[in-house]
Each structure stands twice: as C-alpha cells, then as structure tokens.
Amino acid sequence: MNPKVPDGPLEYKWRNYQLKSQLINPANKKKLNIIVVGSGLSGAGAASTLAEMGYDVKCFCYQDSARRAHSVAAQGGINAAKNYQHDGDSVYRMFYDTLKGGDFRSREANTYRLAELSAPLIDHFVQQGVPFAREYGGTLVNRSFGGVQVQRTFYARGQTGQQLLLAAYSQLYKMVRAKKVTMYARSEMMDLVVVDGKAKGIIVRDLVTGQLKRYAADAVVLATGGYSRVFRLSTLAIGCNGSAIWKAHKKGAFFAAPSFTQIHPTALPQSSEAQSKLTLMSESLRNDGRIWVPKQKDDSRAPKDIPEDQRDYYLERRYPSFGNLAPRDIASRAAKERIDAGYGVGRLKNAVYLDFKHAIDKFGLDTIKDRYGNLFTMYKKITGIDAYTTPMLISPAAHFSMGGLWVDYELMTTISGLYAVGECNFSDHGANRLGANSLLQASVDGYFILPNTINNYLADEIKVDHPTTEHPEFERAEREVNKHIDKILAIKGSKTVDHFHRELGKIMWQECAMSRTKEGLENAISEITKLKEQFWKNVKVTGNHDEMNTELEKAYRLSDFIELGILMCTDALQRKESCGAHFREEYQSKDGEAVRDDKDFSYVSAWEYNSGNFTLHKETLKFEFVEPIVRSYK
Amino acid sequence: MRVNFKIWRQENRNAQGEFKTYEVDGLTDDMSFLEALDQLNEELVLKDEKVIAYEYDCREGICGQCGVFINGRAHGPHPNMTTCQLHMRSFKDGETITVEPWRAKSFPIIKDLIVDRSAFDRIIESGAYISSRTGSAPEANAIPIPKEIADKAMDAAACIGCGACVATCKNSSAVLFTSAKINHLNNLPQGKAEAEKRLEQMIYQMDLEGFGNCSNTGACEIECPEGISISNIAEVNSSWLRMKLFK
Numbered sequence: 114m115n116p117k118v119p120d121g122p123l124e125y126k127w128r129n130y131q132l133k134s135q136l137i138n139p140a141n142k143k144k145l146n147i148i149v150v151g152s153g154l155s156g157a158g159a160a161s162t163l164a165e166m167g168y169d170v171k172c173f174c175y176q177d178s179a180r181r182a183h184s185v186a187a188q189g190g191i192n193a194a195k196n197y198q199h200d201g202d203s204v205y206r207m208f209y210d211t212l213k214g215g216d217f218r219s220r221e222a223n224t225y226r227l228a229e230l231s232a233p234l235i236d237h238f239v240q241q242g243v244p245f246a247r248e249y250g251g252t253l254v255n256r257s258f259g260g261v262q263v264q265r266t267f268y269a270r271g272q273t274g275q276q277l278l279l280a281a282y283s284q285l286y287k288m289v290r291a292k293k294v295t296m297y298a299r300s301e302m303m304d305l306v307v308v309d310g311k312a313k314g315i316i317v318r319d320l321v322t323g324q325l326k327r328y329a330a331d332a333v334v335l336a337t338g339g340y341s342r343v344f345r346l347s348t349l350a351i352g353c354n355g356s357a358i359w360k361a362h363k364k365g366a367f368f369a370a371p372s373f374t375q376i377h378p379t380a381l382p383q384s385s386e387a388q389s390k391l392t393l394m395s396e397s398l399r400n401d402g403r404i405w406v407p408k409q410k411d412d413s414r415a416p417k418d419i420p421e422d423q424r425d426y427y428l429e430r431r432y433p434s435f436g437n438l439a440p441r442d443i444a445s446r447a448a449k450e451r452i453d454a455g456y457g458v459g460r461l462k463n464a465v466y467l468d469f470k471h472a473i474d475k476f477g478l479d480t481i482k483d484r485y486g487n488l489f490t491m492y493k494k495i496t497g498i499d500a501y502t503t504p505m506l507i508s509p510a511a512h513f514s515m516g517g518l519w520v521d522y523e524l525m526t527t528i529s530g531l532y533a534v535g536e537c538n539f540s541d542h543g544a545n546r547l548g549a550n551s552l553l554q555a556s557v558d559g560y561f562i563l564p565n566t567i568n569n570y571l572a573d574e575i576k577v578d579h580p581t582t583e584h585p586e587f588e589r590a591e592r593e594v595n596k597h598i599d600k601i602l603a604i605k606g607s608k609t610v611d612h613f614h615r616e617l618g619k620i621m622w623q624e625c626a627m628s629r630t631k632e633g634l635e636n637a638i639s640e641i642t643k644l645k646e647q648f649w650k651n652v653k654v655t656g657n658h659d660e661m662n663t664e665l666e667k668a669y670r671l672s673d674f675i676e677l678g679i680l681m682c683t684d685a686l687q688r689k690e691s692c693g694a695h696f697r698e699e700y701q702s703k704d705g706e707a708v709r710d711d712k713d714f715s716y717v718s719a720w721e722y723n724s725g726n727f728t729l730h731k732e733t734l735k736f737e738f739v740e741p742i743v744r745s746y747k
Numbered sequence: 748m749r750v751n752f753k754i755w756r757q758e759n760r761n762a763q764g765e766f767k768t769y770e771v772d773g774l775t776d777d778m779s780f781l782e783a784l785d786q787l788n789e790e791l792v793l794k795d796e797k798v799i800a801y802e803y804d805c806r807e808g809i810c811g812q813c814g815v816f817i818n819g820r821a822h823g824p825h826p827n828m829t830t831c832q833l834h835m836r837s838f839k840d841g842e843t844i845t846v847e848p849w850r851a852k853s854f855p856i857i858k859d860l861i862v863d864r865s866a867f868d869r870i871i872e873s874g875a876y877i878s879s880r881t882g883s884a885p886e887a888n889a890i891p892i893p894k895e896i897a898d899k900a901m902d903a904a905a906c907i908g909c910g911a912c913v914a915t916c917k918n919s920s921a922v923l924f925t926s927a928k929i930n931h932l933n934n935l936p937q938g939k940a941e942a943e944k945r946l947e948q949m950i951y952q953m954d955l956e957g958f959g960n961c962s963n964t965g966a967c968e969i970e971c972p973e974g975i976s977i978s979n980i981a982e983v984n985s986s987w988l989r990m991k992l993f994k
Contacts, residue, residue: 162881177802177861178868180908181810197888233884240884242877242932244901251891269901275809276904283876290872298865321857350804384777389785390806487905491808494832560881609789656797660759661858664788664798 114732135572142167153182155535156336157281158559164293187274188395190266193231215543216693260440312531327582339514345618369519369539372685378444380510391510401472523566534558544693606651776836811907849914873952912967918959926983
C-alpha cells in the first residue's frame with residue numbers, strides 16, 4: 114500500500130506536494146467533467162470549489178435538497194488552531210491531540226494537514242456568512258471539547274453543522290446559478306462504472322420515477338458520509354447508508370478499518386423496540402454538565418433526592434485531569450461499565466445522568482440558556498422533560514464511522530480517478546475521532562484538499578478520450594442494478610425490511626460496538642451470514658421499481674449493510690489489540706483500559722473484496738515525528 | 748394505544764388523490780408520530796399493500812425534510828415543532844388523526860404525503876450567498892461583528908427550510924422563509940456588498956414561483972419549528988421600501 118506521502122518535514126509536506134503537483138489551465142478545466150456523489154459539507158464544498166475552478170460538475174443527493182445532508186445535524190462545533198484564546202494552542206498541538214485521540218492509528222502527514230488547514234477554514238466560513246458565536250467586542254468565541262485541554266472549538270449555538278452546511282449549500286447553489294454545477298436531488302447512486310481500471314461514471318436511480326440513468330465523467334468523488342445505520346439505532350439520519358462506498362468496494366476500492374466506529378457517549382437512551390433513532394445531545398454539554406450515577410445499585414430515588422455524597426461522578430473519579438471532557442470512546446465505555454454493573458438510571462436502567470445544576474448555580478440560568486438553549490429545547494420536545502430543573506438522561510449510541518474507503522494522501526481510493534472525501538473515507542481520525550473534528554475534516558477535504566489534488570490526476574485525463582455512457586461497462590452496470598432490484602422485488606417473502614434491519618442492528622450492537630470478543634465476533638459473522646440468507650429468501654417489498662418506492666430504497670440499502678456488517682466483524686476479529694474505539698475484551702489492563710499492540714498492529718487494515726471474501730492488505734504506519742505513547746487521560 | 752390514521756393517498760403528481768383510513772393498534776405514548784407511521788407501513792407491507800410515502804431524514808428536528816399537516820396544523824398540534832419531534836403522547840387513545848401533505852400551489856404533490864419544495868432551492872439560488880471564492884477570505888477576526896448582530900443573524904439563519912410557514916399561510920406565502928435568509932446575510936458585514944441585489948432578486952424569484960403575499964396573520968411564526976420571528980418580514984418590507992424610494 115503506497116499512501117504517497119510527500120517528502121520533507123511535517124510542516125512542509127503539503128506545501129511540497131502542491132509545488133510538485135500538476136496544474137491544468139482554465140481553458141482545459143472546462144472540458145473535464147467531475148461527478149460528486151453526496152451534497153453534505155464535503156460534497157457541497159468539493160462541488161462548489163471544483164466548479165469555481167472551472168470544472169464541469171454534476172452533484173447528486175438522495176434527499177429532496179442538498180440542504181438536508183446529515184452534516185446539518187452536527188451540533189457542537191468545529192475545531193481550528195487559531196489560538197485566539199491565547200492558551201498555548203498551535204497547529205502542532207492540534208495535530209498531536211488528534212493523533213493521540215485516534216490512539217496512533219492514523220497517518221501523521223494527513224493528520225498534520227488537517228490541523229494546518231483548520232485556521233484558514235474558519236476564515237472561509239466567516240466570509241461565507243456563518244454566524245459564529247461572538248464576544249461583545251465582535252471577536253470569535255471558543256469552547257472546549259473532549260480529549261483536549263485548550264479552547265479551540267468554534268460554534269454557532271448548538272447548530273454549527275447546520276450553519277456550515279447551509280453556507281456550503283448556498284455556495285453550491287451559487288454555482289448552480291452560474292451553470293457550473295448541475296444538481297440532481299432525489300437521485301441515488303446505484304453503482305460505480307469502472308472502465309479499464311479507472312472510475313468513469315455512475316448508475317443513478319431517480320427516486321421519483323424509479324428510472325435508472327447513466328452519467329459519465331473524468332473522475333468520480335464519493336462524499337456519502339458514515340455508515341453507522343448498520344447498527345440500525347444510531348445518531349444518524351434514517352436515510353444515511355453505506356451503499357455507494359460498498360458498491361465502490363465491490364468494484365475494487367479497498368475498505369479501511371471498517372470496524373472503527375465511534376460510540377457517542379451522550380445520546381438519548383432507547384425507550385422502546387419501535388424506536389427508529391437515537392437523538393444526539395452535543396458533546397459540548399460536557400463543558401458544563403457533570404455526568405454521574407448513584408453510588409448505590411438500583412437506586413430508585415429521584416435524582417434531586419440523592420445527596421452529593423451518594424453520587425458517583427465516575428469520569429471525574431477515573432480521569433481527574435480530563436474529567437467530564439474525556440474523549441468519546443473512553444466516556445462511552447465508562448458509561449457502559451457503570452450501566453452493566455447495575456448502576457444505570459431511567460426506566461430501563463440504561464442511562465446515566467448529565468447534570469447542569471452546578472453550572473446553573475455558578476454561571477446563572479441565562480448563561481446556560483445562551484450556550485445550550487436549543488439543545489435543552491430539543492430535549493424537552495422529545496422527552497417532555499425540563500432539563501434545567503432535573504438532570505438529562507443520556508446513554509451511548511452508534512455515531513461516527515472512522516473507517517471508510519482507504520485513501521492515499523491525495524484522497525484517491527485504490528481505483529484510479531475515484532476519490533473519497535469526508536466521513537466516507539478513512540484518513541485522519543485513526544481509531545477514535547475527537548469531538549468537533551468531523552465538520553473540520555469534511556470541510557477541509559472538500560474545500561481545500563481535493564480541489565488541489567484532483568488536478569494531478571485529471572492533467573493526464575485531458576489527453577485521453579472522454580468516456581461516454583454508450584460504453585459496454587455502463588450497459589453491464591445498469592443491467593446488474595436492474596437484476597439486483599428485480600431480485601429483491603421477486604422474493605415476496607413474509608418479513609419486512611425493518612424486521613431484518615432490527616435483527617442486524619441487534620447483532621452488531623451486541624458484538625461489534627463498544628466491547629468486542631473473539632467468540633462474539635465469530636458468532637456475529639455466522640449470525641449475519643444466516644440473516645443474509647434469510648433476507649434473500651424471505652424479505653417482502655411491495656410496490657414496483659418504476660415508481661417512487663420508499664420501501665424498495667430501504668431494502669437495497671439494507672442488502673448492502675448486511676454485507677458490510679460481515680466485513681466490520683471480520684476486521685474487528687482480525688485486530689487482536691485494543692485501540693481507541695476498538696476495544697477487545699481480551700486486550701485490556703487490570704483497571705479496564707485499552708492495551709494497544711504497536712509491535713504487531715501499527716498498520717491500517719485495508720480490505721479487498723474478492724467475490725464475497727475479504728483479503729487483508731496492510732499500510733504500515735510510520736511515525737517519523739511522533740513517538741506513540743500509551744494514551745492516558747488520567 | 749390505538750388510533751385511526753386518515754391519510755391522503757395519491758399515486759403521483761397527476762393522479763387524483765383521496766383519504767384512506769387505517770387503524771393502528773399496539774402503539775405506545777413514547778413512540779414518535781413517524782414511528783407510528785413506520786409501524787403502519789410495516790403492517791401494510793404484510794397485507795400486500797403499497798406503503799405510504801412520507802418524508803423524513805434526521806428525525807431530530809434539524810434537516811427540515813419531514814413535514815405534514817396533522818389535524819389541520821402544520822407539524823401537528825404543538826407550536827414550534829417538527830413532525831419528527833411529535834410523540835404519540837400528544838394524541839388520545841382511539842383518536843382519528845388526519846394527515847395531509849403541505850397544500851400550496853408552489854409545492855406540488857409528488858406522492859401521498861411528499862411534496863416538491865424545490866421552489867425554495869431556486870429562491871436560495873437567486874441570491875442567498877456571498878459571492879466570494881474558496882481561498883479568498885480575509886482573517887476571521889479582521890472584521891469584528893458585535894454579538895448583537897451575530898445573534899440576530901443567527902436567529903434568522905436557523906431556518907430549516909421545512910415549508911411549514913408556506914403550508915400554514917392562507918396565502919401560501921414564502922415571505923418568512925425568504926426574509927429570514929435575506930436578513931441573515933444582509934445583517935452581516937460580509938453580506939452588505941450584495942444586500943440590495945440579494946433583496947431584489949430573492950423577492951423576484953419568490954414571486955415568480957407563485958407564492959402568495961403576506962397579510963400579517965402571524966400563523967407562520969407560530970408553526971415555524973425554529974420560532975423565526977415575523978419581524979423579519981417587517982424588516983425586509985422596510986428595506987424594500989427604502990430601496991425603492993431612495994434609489
């Protein structure tokens with residue numbers, strides 16, 4: 114595996130890359146077509162910037178408008194090494210925090226570039242009109258996030274993702290107006306078309322008419338987000354899926370670290386079997402909220418009746434230097450540990466308290482309302498409970514996919530001309546992502562990195578024939594998609610798609626989430642394999658393919674999730690160490706902390722698809738500038 | 748808990764629609780409204796019927812994709828809430844709940860409860876941006892923005908684009924949506940350069956899409972999930988008047 118990391122000291126790598134990379138003159142850019150799949154922060158950022166540079170861009174999303182992409186739901190903020198707070202922050206410190214937060218399972222050069230490009234990104238968004246929080250004097254405000262001891266998070270109330278996405282969406286539609294981007298909403302990528310080893314187009318299903326359409330391009334960019342809906346219950350939007358990257362994987366793109374999934378510590382707990390979604394409560398709440406459970410098992414008293422000395426502020430107890438701001442993987446596991454030990458609270462005893470009483474006493478109700486008002490309102494709308502007067506009930510939930518398509522330094526996958534940006538790639542976060550780094554990575558990938566690396570590939574594509582949709586590979590791909598859809602509709606079994614999704618979710622949550630074992634994962638692989646057989650024998654989908662059919666959409670997305678679930682368990686089973694969010698029970702210290710194995714596992718696992726089997730390739734992680742240490746937040 | 752859903756069914760844009768009633772039993776009061784519809788859809792599949800088409804994505808009140816008329820109100824019985832945030836505890840056991848799509852000339856029905864809101868995208872396209880390229884921004888703190896101004900811009904920028912304002916308005920007016928976006932950008936120093944052009948083009952596009960005029964009933968403000976104030980409309984009206992009088 115060659116990650117194509119440029120030479121030179123860490124701080125010069127990106128500059129050195131840009132100096133050597135090929136350029137394309139503006140007249141030639143017009144002749145080149147680029148397809149961008151996904152219109153979230155990374156997709157909209159990439160599509161608008163590529164269009165500004167002169168390329169002819171087509172952008173696709175499955176929602177009714179680009180403005181719905183799930184970046185919209187990120188709440189807390191976006192990190193940048195501006196050092197506005199004068200608290201000792203720097204690009205290097207941010208790089209180091211991110212690398213350490215990821216438990217030294219990401220590439221040094223990529224992580225450094227993420228930190229390096231963070232400051233100009235804030236400039237960019239301010240210029241685009243993002244109403245970030247401000248001091249009375251007019252300068253920007255920052256707050257803290259988990260795993261970090263400086264204040265480098267910029268935010269727009271609890272709606273930062275929404276504001277950044279809307280800025281990206283506006284810029285995208287500016288380029289639609291300029292006729293440089295053609296936008297295709299309600300359009301889902303069904304397959305990737307590869308011609309002579311290069312990505313040359315996609316097959317798309319028009320979700321209104323059901324019609325399949327072919328689109329050709331000189332390069333294809335996937336910006337399709339995370340795949341944690343494989344657990345069914347997650348913080349993701351219901352439509353989020355792994356199908357685009359899974360199709361690319363089956364066509365030859367290696368899938369890196371598929372099992373690295375972040376379980377977010379502060380979501381609302383599950384309350385019933387019918388639940389479709391676990392709502393996230395921003396990590397920023399941990400700035401002022403204190404997490405606790407009763408010291409006594411099965412304590413059924415109301416929280417206000419439990420005196421201070423009978424409360425266990427377990428994060429502050431176990432991790433005194435980071436306290437409630439311990440990184441997400443650690444905070445989630447600590448919650449699971451308390452809940453499993455019988456100290457959970459709430460009706461189903463599956464939650465812990467997040468308490469604002471101390472913060473309200475200290476800063477006043479108005480300050481807390483100003484900081485988190487919309488989150489408290491959201492909590493009240495969903496639960497009917499006023500969290501200003503009684504603690505919130507929170508619980509861990511499947512959240513972010515650190516894993517994704519393997520990409521090199523240029524964000525290109527193992528298929529030439531196929532790029533992956535944002536959450537759908539594996540690049541900067543290693544085995545655990547720090548809070549407020551996902552909006553950052555999505556934006557930096559889309560706005561700053563890809564538009565500077567794609568030229569290096571396209572410069573040679575000017576010289577070759579442009580692809581057309583008449584090519585036999587397009588025909589073949591379309592035929593395969595048709596066959597896949599017809600096959601699903603023909604089963605006419607006796608169980609719904611949701612039934613199978615619930616079953617898959619249960620297996621994945623039980624065996625491939627916060628805590629994993631050899632036995633459990635082996636069992637999960639065999640269970641999911643059986644579930645796959647059952648799905649193809651017994652699923653029932655009504656309606657037809659040539660109409661809007663929301664049930665059919667769910668079915669074909671789930672058929673990919675089932676296969677992806679097998680790969681995730683295979684990956685978790687193969688990695689015989691604990692690192693970041695990947696916690697194997699067999700590899701832990703006496704006090705329950707992860708034990709990493711740098712001697713045998715300091716590599717990125719990149720899986721190749723071989724007709725139903727997976728072959729492991731390794732990208733050895735070379736730490737030239739940083740010595741990996743045991744991660745401690747005590 | 749058992750309810751009757753009286754739901755608008757319509758095959759496609761050109762087909763004739765009608766209400767159909769479905770009984771759903773075994774619901775619990777902590778289920779969300781959309782989860783109750785999910786359950787109904789599962790039952791329909793097992794009965795060999797086509798599922799009801801309705802929209803949603805994030806199910807946490809921010810993407811703006813969900814939105815139906817419930818018992819004659821946009822997003823259901825509570826003010827300032829999205830459909831996905833509505834729970835069955837808001838209904839009585841045995842109640843008949845009428846569910847319709849947004850009704851507005853500029854939002855044609857695609858299927859059942861799904862409407863086409865692309866008119867909103869075209870309003871955005873007509874001027875809701877700041878014309879500066881990626882890479883051309885000055886240092887973020889170079890232009891201070893007082894907190895009051897930033898907060899006001901944020902209040903307006905919070906719009907989720909769900910269309911409840913249009914659906915609830917007796918004139919199907921989109922002026923709350925449009926004015927919120929204009930005020931978000933026109934209040935910020937970065938947006939000033941194009942303020943008048945933005946105002947003129949976005950209002951022009953809004954009219955072109957066939958949305959009605961505002962007659963100040965204030966219904967939009969009550970149904971808006973983000974509680975966006977109708978003072979945004981007044982502000983835009985006053986800017987419009989100033990522009991026309993003094994230019």
